[in-house]
Amino acid sequence: xxxxxxxxxxxxxxxxxxxxxxxxxxxxxxxxxxxxxxxxxxxxxxxxxxxxxxxxxxxxxxxxxxxxxxxxxxxxxxxxxxxxxxxxxxxxxxxxxxxxxxxxxxxxxxxxxxxxxxxxxxxxxxxxxxxxxxxxxxxxxxxxxxxxxxxxxxxxxxxxxxxxxxxxxxxxxxxxxxxxxxxxxxxxxxxxxxxxxxxxxxxxxxxxxxxxxxxxxxxxxxxxxxxxxxxxxxxxxxxxxxxxxxxxxxxxxxxxxxxxxxxxxxxxxxxxxxxxxxxxxxxxxxxxxxxxxxxxxxxxxxxxxxxxxxxxxxxxxxxxx
Amino acid sequence: xxxxxxxxxxxxxxxxxxxxxxxxxxxxxxxxxxxxxxxxxxxxxxxxxxxxxxxxxxxxxxxxxxxxxxxxxxxxxxxxxxxxxxxxxxxxxxxxxxxxxxxxxxxxxxxxxxxxxxxxxxxxxxxxxxxxxxxxxxxxxxxxxxxxxxxx
Numbered sequence: 001x002x003x004x005x006x007x008x009x010x011x012x013x014x015x016x017x018x019x020x021x022x023x024x025x026x027x028x029x030x031x032x033x034x035x036x037x038x039x040x041x042x043x044x045x046x047x048x049x050x051x052x053x054x055x056x057x058x059x060x061x062x063x064x065x066x067x068x069x070x071x072x073x074x075x076x077x078x079x080x081x082x083x084x085x086x087x088x089x090x091x092x093x094x095x096x097x098x099x100x101x102x103x104x105x106x107x108x109x110x111x112x113x114x115x116x117x118x119x120x121x122x123x124x125x126x127x128x129x130x131x132x133x134x135x136x137x138x139x140x141x142x143x144x145x146x147x148x149x150x151x152x153x154x155x156x157x158x159x160x161x162x163x164x165x166x167x168x169x170x171x172x173x174x175x176x177x178x179x180x181x182x183x184x185x186x187x188x189x190x191x192x193x194x195x196x197x198x199x200x201x202x203x204x205x206x207x208x209x210x211x212x213x214x215x216x217x218x219x220x221x222x223x224x225x226x227x228x229x230x231x232x233x234x235x236x237x238x239x240x241x242x243x244x245x246x247x248x249x250x251x252x253x254x255x256x257x258x259x260x261x262x263x264x265x266x267x268x269x270x271x272x273x274x275x276x277x278x279x280x281x282x283x284x285x286x287x288x289x290x291x292x293x294x295x296x297x298x299x300x301x302x303x304x305x306x307x308x309x310x311x312x313x314x315x316x317x318x319x320x321x
Numbered sequence: 322x323x324x325x326x327x328x329x330x331x332x333x334x335x336x337x338x339x340x341x342x343x344x345x346x347x348x349x350x351x352x353x354x355x356x357x358x359x360x361x362x363x364x365x366x367x368x369x370x371x372x373x374x375x376x377x378x379x380x381x382x383x384x385x386x387x388x389x390x391x392x393x394x395x396x397x398x399x400x401x402x403x404x405x406x407x408x409x410x411x412x413x414x415x416x417x418x419x420x421x422x423x424x425x426x427x428x429x430x431x432x433x434x435x436x437x438x439x440x441x442x443x444x445x446x447x448x449x450x451x452x453x454x455x456x457x458x459x460x461x462x463x464x465x466x467x468x469x470x471x472x473x
Contacts, residue, residue, distance in 0.1 A: 218358030218374065255354055273351040
């Protein structure tokens with residue numbers, strides 16, 4: 001029987017076990033807050049990472065605004081068509097030459113999704129002072145339209161089929177243009193404005209009969225021939241055109257006769273009129289075409305004005321202006 | 322940097338020179354072209370067409386045989402072969418060729434009229450001494466008279 005007693009005694013032990021079981025359940029209850037803490041810690045960590053990233057981004061943006069990220073004052077914009085293998089070799093030599101001369105800078109390549117105006121705006125915001133376009137006349141004209149009236153200078157490295165603007169400015173084609181660029185002879189040139197649209201070279205009006213008001217002082221009545229309003233002459237070799245200087249602050253207005261004139265009693269009569277004016281106005285009841293730098297645009301009422309010294313451009317020693 | 326700035330300045334100075342020389346280019350009004358209004362220029366003017374209003378230049382004016390002008394004219398020197406209806410004021414020399422027709426007054430320092438030229442109007446030629454002295458004489462007389470009156 002006494003042996004049985006312990007058995008009975010064991011019962012309370014069994015009862016004691018219960019609290020132990022309870023105690024076993026306690027760590028489970030403690031574990032739950034630990035998991036929350038971990039989650040909280042993890043969340044804290046993530047937020048810290050986020051904070052640090054945003055801080056870094058802010059720093060970068062501030063640096064960009066101050067122009068610290070791009071030390072070079074030059075930016076180079078390549079024309080869209082220079083991507084092909086045809087121009088690969090020459091573009092490499094240009095880049096190498098620029099590096100040798102110490103005037104290398106940020107490079108952009110135009111594409112369907114990259115607008116020239118946006119690129120230039122962004123570069124100017126970053127503190128770049130010289131925008132160099134690598135391409136043909138079209139590329140140079142587009143850059144002139146964007147840079148006219150701004151303080152940044154325009155450089156041209158002519159590559160392509162027609163390079164009349166570069167030729168006028170005395171910039172040789174290809175990698176040799178880098179040397180001209182490094183010499184940094186800057187001229188301020190006039191540009192024309194037709195209804196607030198910039199043009200560099202000239203306006204051409206076919207069979208002009210409407211009166212042209214010059215500087216608000218006098219009207220020119222053309223006999224019905226062609227009229228050219230010239231800021232800069234891209235064909236200096238052409239003798240029929242006057243020597244237009246894009247630094248004189250005036251347009252050269254060439255009024256041609258309706259028909260080529262006949263010799264009058266053996267004497268050669270003057271056939272072409274030449275005027276100089278800063279502001280022109282043409283009013284018409286119907287729309288008429290004007291070729292603005294070779295591009296046909298229809299106008300009804302036209303205000304044409306010269307913007308003196310609006311364009312800062314890098315020129316070469318062999319310039320024809 | 323200094324060199325760069327110097328180059329830029331050189332380039333800018335070139336611009337100014339070009340602009341000043343550009344002022345002296347000839348303006349041409351060819352046959353068949355008509356100009357109405359006040360036409361001013363610093364350079365020479367050659368007229369073969371028609372002008373109505375006024376012509377003013379600091380330099381020379383050349384009016385061709387077939388030109389028809391109904392305007393007042395001011396120039397330094399002028400050579401006229403066409404028709405002018407209006408007054409002409411020339412600082413230095415005015416030459417009227419045999420084909421010229423002038424309907425208006427002329428004021429010039431030197432006047433050359435070739436045989437065959439038609440001129441209807443008054444002509445006054447600047448005399449360096451006479452007009453200035455006359456004025457001074459008149460002033461002197463007035464002063465004298467005023468002095469005498471005061472004494473009386």
